[in-house]
């Protein structure tokens with residue numbers, strides 16, 4: 170198995186790409202947990218880069234599990250959760 174390194178350290182990848190990939194990762198995880206992704210905002214900040222926000226159905230009652238996803242194989246449990254399990258930094262600001 171390969172060694173992973175932060176995308177931000179990859180040559181030729183700028184911070185806005187990292188933000189876009191990060192938010193896309195949230196969207197994928199949200200769907201894996203049966204929730205809806207409403208939208209992703211990329212908001213220009215004072216540094217001239219973009220902050221990303223993934224808006225999803227955190228409080229929605231309805232869950233849409235995908236029968237084509239091997240949840241057991243992936244080590245995912247179909248359970249109630251208020252976070253999408255993607256990253257620690259986003260958990261701390263919400």
Ligand SMILES: [Zn+2]
Pocket residue numbers: 191195255256258259260
């Ligand atoms: Zn995040």
